[in-house]
Amino acid sequence: GENVEQHPSTLSVQEGDSAVIKCTYSDSASNYFPWYKQELGKRPQLIIDIRSNVGEKKDQRIAVTLNKTAKHFSLHITETQPEDSAVYFCAARRGNQGGKLIFGQGTELSVKP
Amino acid sequence: DTGVSQDPRHKITKRGQNVTFRCDPISEHNRLYWYRQTLGQGPEFLTYFQNEAQLEKSRLLSDRFSAERPKGSFSTLEIQRTEQGDSAMYLCASSLSWEVGYGYTFGSGTRLTVV
Numbered sequence: 571g572e573n574v575e576q577h578p579s580t581l582s583v584q585e586g587d588s589a590v591i592k593c594t595y596s597d598s599a600s601n602y603f604p605w606y607k608q609e610l611g612k613r614p615q616l617i618i619d620i621r622s623n624v625g626e627k628k629d630q631r632i633a634v635t636l637n638k639t640a641k642h643f644s645l646h647i648t649e650t651q652p653e654d655s656a657v658y659f660c661a662a663r664r665g666n667q668g669g670k671l672i673f674g675q676g677t678e679l680s681v682k683p
Numbered sequence: 684d685t686g687v688s689q690d691p692r693h694k695i696t697k698r699g700q701n702v703t704f705r706c707d708p709i710s711e712h713n714r715l716y717w718y719r720q721t722l723g724q725g726p727e728f729l730t731y732f733q734n735e736a737q738l739e740k741s742r743l744l745s746d747r748f749s750a751e752r753p754k755g756s757f758s759t760l761e762i763q764r765t766e767q768g769d770s771a772m773y774l775c776a777s778s779l780s781w782e783v784g785y786g787y788t789f790g791s792g793t794r795l796t797v798v
Contacts, residue, residue: 574725576725604786604787606786606789612791613774613789613790613791613792614726614774614787614789615789616786616787616788619786659725659726661725669714669716669731669733669738669778670716670728670731670739671716671726671728671787672728673718673725673726673727674725675723675724675725676723676724676725
């Protein structure tokens with residue numbers, strides 16, 4: 571069945587350190603993997619995404635890597651800042667079938683000044 | 684219209700009552716999704732539409748839940764005979780369908796509390 575596992579569930583880092591969040595997916599037909607950031611009481615917002623034909627994508631301090639063979643992908647945040655504190659969700663989707671996203675359970679990131 | 688709008692933002696209802704939520708997607712988006720999110724969990728898929736056609740409905744969705752998108756624009760989600768377990772944030776999202784890489788744009792959600 572379709573399943574996305576996300577780890578860790580909570581992550582605490584010092585300002586300036588790096589943070590890594592990992593997800594694994596079960597459906598080998600998944601070909602699109604977005605990451606969302608959700609601040610307390612707010613809507614999830616897309617921060618970066620990657621397609622299955624790409625192994626890595628970077629946008630300033632944020633990067634995502636994808637290992638299709640192992641069926642896992644990771645979010646990397648460098649030089650963390652207190653405003654990075656939020657809950658982060660990974661997701662996976664079959665691009666040609668349905669279009670629904672299957673979300674991970676979320677990681678609560680806390681960046682301590 | 685610069686985003687996805689949901690109404691109401693909050694709803695408190697007594698167990699057994701019916702409730703209806705509305706979602707207005709981004710105007711050029713032809714796909715519309717409903718998700719449910721409980722505290723500490725990721726969004727859980729409920730159903731989605733392409734234009735006015737409901738293409739998929741989660742098996743987790745009981746017969747008390749129904750969704751419509753009659754003219755391919757706004758959508759409504761109705762819950763009949765609400766139960767306490769229905770208390771959650773109900774999120775709507777929209778996207779363009781012909782580009783697999785396009786992510787969702789979420790609305791701010793409707794928080795339902797069943798007492």
